Amino acid sequence: MSDDIRRFFERMADEVRSTPGVPPSMLRRATRRRVRTAAILGLVAALVGYGGFAGVQALTRPSVGVPASFGQCSWEVVSSPNQEPERLDNQLNAVAAFSDDDVWAVGSSYVNQEGGENFPLTMHWDGTSWAVVPVPDSYGHEDVFAVDGSSPQDIWGIGLGHEALHWDGQTWSTVPLADPGTTYWHLEAVSALAPDDVWAVGNTATGHSGGSLVEHWDGSSWSVVQAPSPPPDTLTADAYPSLSAVDAVSPTDVWATGQTENVAPVGQSNTVALHWDGSSWTRTPTPDVAAQDGDFGHLLGVAAVASDDVWAVGIAADQPGTFGGGDRALIEHWDGQRWIVSETLPADSRLVSVVGLSPDEAWAVGSTGHSGTFEPLVLRWDGTRWEEVPTGVTGQASLSDISESPSGDLWAVGLSEENGHGRTLTLRCAGV
Amino acid sequence: MIRTVASEQSKKRRRLAELYLSYSDGAVRLAYLMTGDRSLAEDLVQDAFVKLAGRFADLRDPGAFEAYLRKTVVNLARMHFRRKRVERAYVDREGREPRRNAVLPDLATHDEMKEALLSLPSRQRAALVLRYYEDLSETQIADILRCRPGTVKSLLSRGMVGLRAHIGGE
Numbered sequence: 220m221s222d223d224i225r226r227f228f229e230r231m232a233d234e235v236r237s238t239p240g241v242p243p244s245m246l247r248r249a250t251r252r253r254v255r256t257a258a259i260l261g262l263v264a265a266l267v268g269y270g271g272f273a274g275v276q277a278l279t280r281p282s283v284g285v286p287a288s289f290g291q292c293s294w295e296v297v298s299s300p301n302q303e304p305e306r307l308d309n310q311l312n313a314v315a316a317f318s319d320d321d322v323w324a325v326g327s328s329y330v331n332q333e334g335g336e337n338f339p340l341t342m343h344w345d346g347t348s349w350a351v352v353p354v355p356d357s358y359g360h361e362d363v364f365a366v367d368g369s370s371p372q373d374i375w376g377i378g379l380g381h382e383a384l385h386w387d388g389q390t391w392s393t394v395p396l397a398d399p400g401t402t403y404w405h406l407e408a409v410s411a412l413a414p415d416d417v418w419a420v421g422n423t424a425t426g427h428s429g430g431s432l433v434e435h436w437d438g439s440s441w442s443v444v445q446a447p448s449p450p451p452d453t454l455t456a457d458a459y460p461s462l463s464a465v466d467a468v469s470p471t472d473v474w475a476t477g478q479t480e481n482v483a484p485v486g487q488s489n490t491v492a493l494h495w496d497g498s499s500w501t502r503t504p505t506p507d508v509a510a511q512d513g514d515f516g517h518l519l520g521v522a523a524v525a526s527d528d529v530w531a532v533g534i535a536a537d538q539p540g541t542f543g544g545g546d547r548a549l550i551e552h553w554d555g556q557r558w559i560v561s562e563t564l565p566a567d568s569r570l571v572s573v574v575g576l577s578p579d580e581a582w583a584v585g586s587t588g589h590s591g592t593f594e595p596l597v598l599r600w601d602g603t604r605w606e607e608v609p610t611g612v613t614g615q616a617s618l619s620d621i622s623e624s625p626s627g628d629l630w631a632v633g634l635s636e637e638n639g640h641g642r643t644l645t646l647r648c649a650g651v
Numbered sequence: 652m653i654r655t656v657a658s659e660q661s662k663k664r665r666r667l668a669e670l671y672l673s674y675s676d677g678a679v680r681l682a683y684l685m686t687g688d689r690s691l692a693e694d695l696v697q698d699a700f701v702k703l704a705g706r707f708a709d710l711r712d713p714g715a716f717e718a719y720l721r722k723t724v725v726n727l728a729r730m731h732f733r734r735k736r737v738e739r740a741y742v743d744r745e746g747r748e749p750r751r752n753a754v755l756p757d758l759a760t761h762d763e764m765k766e767a768l769l770s771l772p773s774r775q776r777a778a779l780v781l782r783y784y785e786d787l788s789e790t791q792i793a794d795i796l797r798c799r800p801g802t803v804k805s806l807l808s809r810g811m812v813g814l815r816a817h818i819g820g821e
Binding site: 231241242 | 668671672676679680681683684689690692694697700701761764765768779780783784811814
């Protein structure tokens, strides 16, 4: 019998064809996850080897200095909880501030080891302290990547799962997203304009190629909306466009940004910006710093302040590694006519989120350094230039999102390292 | 100058691609034996690489990577069954599909074996596949299934009984 079953297994296994190459979708997903794992592994390494402060040095260039004071507010770390800190690492991916006593942060708690499980994490600030708020089991064991709401009683959470989270003011429930019918699909970002007007963006993949994914909530259900999936400028392998950020000026003026890339065997990526005019999504040309300094560009965050004032931030690099060595923070601006590069920072820096308050004030967050030396990075736009702002964070940490409350308080969230474990990090810049 | 800066991250990414090219075929076969579904097997293996990417992309010892990969694939397959109840769906689907090879007795037997295998509880199936396809020891299987070695023996014998019952005393 055991010989029979061996023969049977051999024959059954032969029914599987060889896979011809490395699926870009897999590398892409692996890279996303590495945002966290690289940070943590790096932080552990730094603890052991006592890493230096390459990030700060990297940013000392004339146009990006550290001002002695910056008037409107100063950043402070606010204590935040962690789910099962003995067993799980924790991190925050996104934040949405509705008022001084109503702020949401989302992320994940996870077993930081092989095959370790993920658990969604959402927490609420009531003006005094943060408290973890449970998510229904139907959401599954997935991160929450993004959060946004049209009001404190209408908040959406989006993650790798195929259900969205919705907060009605009392409790989280799950709402099915639209299935585009591809092997893989997920949404990374959400922007809520009204209870019946919410956008979410991400990507799809089948086999070895992918496409942009844009979904819209009309008040009763999510549906897929056609959006361009531009190939990279030089197509060396299957194209794999993906959208990472979305923000709206109005229901007829919405921006989504991301990248389009060839991953295998060795490729490049171009920045992508798509615009919704109320009836269709179209691509708007973006400059690729990659053309001068490297081959990889990705717009990870977007802030739509006005129809002629939109910021997009991300990375430009000569290597495909995101959140590793060699990335250079990239800031682009839309003036109503075209996108231009506003700023690029020296190597080993990256920006992942941006918020715009007025023509004279915008904030962008991310991190500097690489494995072993991650530090939070906060930049402020004062109407004429971007300047680095100190955060008061001591130790290894990185920031993943920033949001402003109507009162003027700013919140930034991310990941810090304590004793070799990832911990939630929340920072507040309170108006003076 | 910038181009001379070694990118640890991109090295990791390339290393992951190399690992994928080296180990994905074997892993997909393993996942296929666990699931009986080719595309699901490919998906699970990609999920396994994503899970392992940040943690082991720079691992120097290929044997260790293979072991972690195997463990992750088996556990993902079992998690999948727990979540999706695919076993039942598979049996239902196979029951509806015409057996194209039914005229050939040996292939019909193969299909029956497959159905019998996929009807087993996933822990029994995993034990059989790891023992008779991956040629792992009971201790190794116990490590992967997170149970005592004695339990592996019992899973194997119950799995064998289950297969025999399904294929009519072959």
